[in-house]
Amino acid sequence: NAGVTQTPKFRVLKTGQSMTLLCAQDMNHEYMYWYRQDPGMGLRLIHYSVGEGTTAKGEVPDGYNVSRLKKQNFLLGLESAAPSQTSVYFCASSYSGQNGEAFFGQGTRLTVV
């Protein structure tokens, strides 16, 4: 009964390095989301996907790319990490848009030095 699993849970990057965060869900959900949470703030939507092969920009998409090649996976990429991307990243999924409760992963704490 895994739900939404994020990999890795913690990561430290040097400025300019790249990395990919993986989100996997086993609930056959169509919709998936990536959010970031900065200290003292709520979550802000980075990108989302309404189905396999589709992606769309959220509120704060700059500096990130995403891919949804498989329905169960949603990848978030940082091509050239910057200290401003230090944050906690949350992935979520929902069965549908309407009437769909979003289930969140446990979060990934990323530090860019």
Add this chain to the structure above:
Amino acid sequence: AQKVTQAQTEISVVEKEDVTLDCVYETRDTTYYLFWYKQPPSGELVFLIRRNSFDEQNEISGRYSWNFQKSTSSFNFTITASQVVDSAVYFCALSEAANAGKSTFGDGTTLTVKP
């Protein structure tokens, strides 16, 4: 554009006190969803409630209750007889009806319940 305001940044109460967390929202949509989430010190997000904009009935779940008033664009959350385990950050969120997971979050209210 949607906006959620949680004016109370931090609240501190003594155990067994009642506490109300305020949430005010802005949206041009006529149909939308409102949510409350709890984020305990461990960091995960715990879903508490979802409310459709057409349903203004108040809801009670154990010690938790929610008051939705469309006329004032508010969706307040009350914890009755608070407990130390209620200490957490609480987020109110708003989403468009067509995509319930595409949410706008408030900045959260940190609730500390002292024994």
